Amino acid sequence: MSEQAKLGLIKYKKGTYILIEGDEGKEIFYIVKEGSIQIDRSVEKIVQAKGEILQPGDFFGVISAMSRHPSTETAFTLTDTVLITVGSEQFGYLIKQSTPLAMKIIRYFSKKLRFFDSLLTQLSSKKKEEDSDFSQIYEIADYYFNSGNVPLSLYAYHKYLELVPEGELKVKANEMLQRYGRFKEQAFNPPANIGGFNRKYKKDTFIFCEHEEGKDLFIIQQGKVKITKLLGGREVLLAVLKAGDIFGEMSILENQPRSASAIAFDGDVNLLAVNQQNFSNMVVEQPQLATRLITLLSERIWSIYRQINNLLLGDITARIYDTLVTILLKERVQIKKNEKYIFEFGVKELINMLGMTFAEAKEPVTEVLSDKLFRVEPNKILCGDIEELDKRLKAYIKKLEILRKGKRN
Structure with missing residues (x-):
């Protein structure tokens, strides 16, 4: 059977649900050929954002199809509709036939990721996120200096002066660079390492920091890169990327400042x-690059969507269970009875994932992990039955929904 033959057409009557948020993802996505589709996402309702209405040429279901995670959207037909169905394995073929469609999906995903990133920041800091401002780089410099990481702070002080030469904190930034100049070699890569297409970064140095200008995306050839963001005055680890992964695409697609920091992690990086x-x-010459990027963007959007839903749970116990279940889903672990799992991190890292201080989260985290379902070892958390973990999460969510309904009534 040819690749083209695997692209299908399917008709739906007006008023049909095609996707339900939270349902297991299908390994197909849809392009609207005729009619119109209403798209809703639960997290967008908290900021009173209206759902999208899709018309011919628009697409949906790509996130769940390419990430192979549960759906992040509900799709409902507003009219009789004809859809083109595309299997996730056929994406490369589709891109070869229509590079503009690939770019449309990439740009849409980039904007959606920035929206969710902004919403996550707003929820974490309890205030509306301001537009990215180069002067905010000074806050990053101060954070790393106060955390004892002088080389990273020097990079940010230098970047502040470069981008805001007449900023009100220029004197203080210059003082810090002069006083701790002995760390300068650790803070910056030699010019020979950052020219042309190939770049080399030493361990624990900035590739770029949040809020600075961005002109490139990066493909990791060797090593690991951690992506972090300051939320509510705390550094939150968003991802650890490895060889073959792509990052930094949002800035070049939207001509916007960097929305997070990238740091060489666990060794030097090429x-x-x-x-x-x-x-x-x-994208034109190597459609597999677009396929890889869209798959990665799908994964990131799904992950940040789970983080937002986690914050909205409110209840710390439910959030702890949800964080652990999210990791199982991310690792595509099959949830079944009496199945054991080892989480490769300790209590400190779990608290960091929750975006809370140690003082805030120590007591509830300790209480949850003291249950016989878990066993804590150095830098590890062992769960004796992941199906029971999943059941507890669902029970807490149901309990919270009942309580909220009671308050509304």
């Missing part, structure tokens, strides 16, 4: 840098 013009050419 990267391939791709600017905006080269990226467009690569």
Whole structure:
């Protein structure tokens, strides 16, 4: 059977639900050929954002199809509708046939990821996120200095002066650079390492920091990169990326400042840098790059969507269970009775994932993990029955829903 033959057409009557948020993802996504579709997401309702109405040429279901995670959206037909169905394995073929469609999906995903990132920041800091401002880099510098990481702070002080040369904190930034100049070699890569397409970064150095300008996306050739963000005055680990992964795409697609920081992690890192013009050419010449990027963006959107839903639970015990179940889903662990699982992190890292201070979370985390379902070892948490863990999460969510309904009534 040819690749083209696997692209299908399917008709739906008006008023039909095609996708339900939270349901197991299908390994297909849809392009609207005729009619219109209403798309709703529960987290968008908290900011009173209206659902999207899709018209011919628009698409949906890509996130769950490409990430193979539960759906993050509900799709409902507003009219009789005809859809083109595309299997996730056929995505490369589709891109070969329509590079503009690939770019449309990539740009849409980039904007959606930035929206969810902004919402996560707003919920975590309990205030509306301001537009990215170069002067906010000074806050990052101060954070790392106060945390004892002088080299990272020097990079940020230097970047502040570069981008805000007449900023009100320029004197203090210059003082810090002069006073701790002996750390400068650790803070910056030699110019020879950052020219051309190939880049090398030493362990624990900035590739870029949150709020600075971005002109390149990066493909990791060797090593690991951690993506972090300051939320409510605390550093939150968003992801650890490895060889083959892509990051930094949001800035070149939208001409916006960096929404998070990237730091060489656990050793030196070799990267391939791709600017905006080269990226467009690569999508045409190497459609597998677009497929890889869309798959990664799908995974990131799903992950940040889970983080937002986690914050909205409110109840700390439910949030702890949800954080652990999210990791199981992310690792595609089959949840079944009496199945054991070892989480490769300790209590400190779990608290960091919750975006809370040790003082805030120590007591509830200790209480949850003291249950016989868990066993805590150095840098590890062992769960004796992941099905029971999943049941407890669902029970807590149901309890919270009942309580909320009671308050509304």
